[in-house]
Amino acid sequence: MWKQFTSRRNKRRNAMQRKFSGVENLEDRRVLDASGMMVDPAIFQAMMAQADSSWGSDLHADQIGDLATQLRMDLAANGMEMVSFIDSAGDADAFHFFAPETGSYMLQGRMVRTIDTDSELETGDVPPIVGDSNGDGQFDSTDLIQVFKFGHYEDNIPNNSAWEHGDWTGDGEFDSSDLLLAFQAGTYLSDSAPPADVETDSLPAASLAVHLFDANHAQLLAGDADNGVVFFANEGDEFYFSVNALDEADQGLYDFQIRMVGDPPPDDIDQLGRDAHPDQIGDNATRLDFAGGAVILNSGIDTPGDVDSFQFVAQSTELLVDVFDPVQNFNLQVLDQDGAVVSNAWDVEEGQAAGPGLYFLETGATYFVTVSSSTGETGEYLFHLIHQFIPDEPWRPAPDSALGEDIHGDSPNDATKLTVDGYTVVDSFIDEANDIDVFEFTSTG
Incomplete structure (x- = not known):
């Protein structure tokens, strides 16, 4: 137990x-x-x-x-x-x-x-790394999960925020200036990138x-x-x-x-079978509440072939999934309301959306998350979902296209040229499975 x-x-x-x-x-x-x-x-x-x-x-x-x-x-x-x-x-x-x-x-x-x-x-x-709210030596999705779970983002309560809550500028507040500072620093690590060495x-x-x-x-x-x-x-x-x-x-x-x-984790084969979540997507799928911008799910694959299904209504265009200690051959999929798999922006194989990863969604639409083991294994899983991990703010540019337009080339020969004046921000889309966006810039220093 x-x-x-x-x-x-x-x-x-x-x-x-x-x-x-x-x-x-x-x-x-x-x-x-x-x-x-x-x-x-x-x-x-x-x-x-x-x-x-x-x-x-x-x-x-x-x-x-x-x-x-x-x-x-x-x-x-x-x-x-x-x-x-x-x-x-x-x-x-x-x-x-x-x-x-x-x-x-x-x-x-x-x-x-x-x-x-x-x-x-x-x-x-x-010196501390800007954005490293949990103190583990790097700025990654776990820090974003933490700060939005606290719910201090632009909460209109004066001077109530500390480093761990997202106040990286030291003004006592967690707002867009902190996110701007953190992302301008260029230290954010995706889950697929190795952490930087710290001497x-x-x-x-x-x-x-x-x-x-x-x-x-x-x-x-x-x-x-x-x-x-x-x-x-x-x-x-x-x-x-x-x-x-x-x-x-x-x-x-x-x-x-x-x-x-989260949910009580199954601890041995005799206690598996509680199956708290429906197998099928639809109205009966467990509803997720993104109050504070994030959800932590700790549950289990109860029997061979078990599927756990969840549903939510998209409140922003991005969903970040971070998986810890999964069962063997853990499989996570994000599906739209028609049951079609939503491509994971970090996947390279068509139709595979197995988390962790970043998913682009349509605001206001219903989506489903399914969790299973592709080989019938049973056991506990734990993963984080963060919705709105970069809030839409005036400093953040609007997307340069609509999802599906694919305005950026897939190879260096037709790469989009970037003008970098100190830094630049690109807000675009992975438009379909296997899409690649290639950019070109000239070093100035």
């Missing part, structure tokens, strides 16, 4: 200035996250500002039981989040909560530790361990909170968990979040 899997979501905070007591000033200190990468001091200070105590106060009990800190989860607010401290070497913090609904939950967090700049650090800070000194990392227990204090799982652990719970189930530094000598700031991530 208990399954652990890797996720790329780690937290990153926006810059804000604050002095704090109990530790040295940050002019003489640096902090490292689980990867050993330096965290910007201002980001560390922002995390400090949200902590539930001061460093060294040891607010939370070390052992699970009656003294464990009681947590209350608000699913409407995307779960529950806490920032606190491993106050000393060997310290642990214990918590207690009840599952508010039946479903799959993720517990994820990270820790940062301080180091002396004189004794342990020879180089300067590694960092070989420094000791700080990682947060988590141990989950049932109501009788029996341990259910233990894992690395940086990667995240997923577990299934029925409504009202009682749990305890504790967090501590993987290296007992480490101390420092940590944050964690508990949130629901």
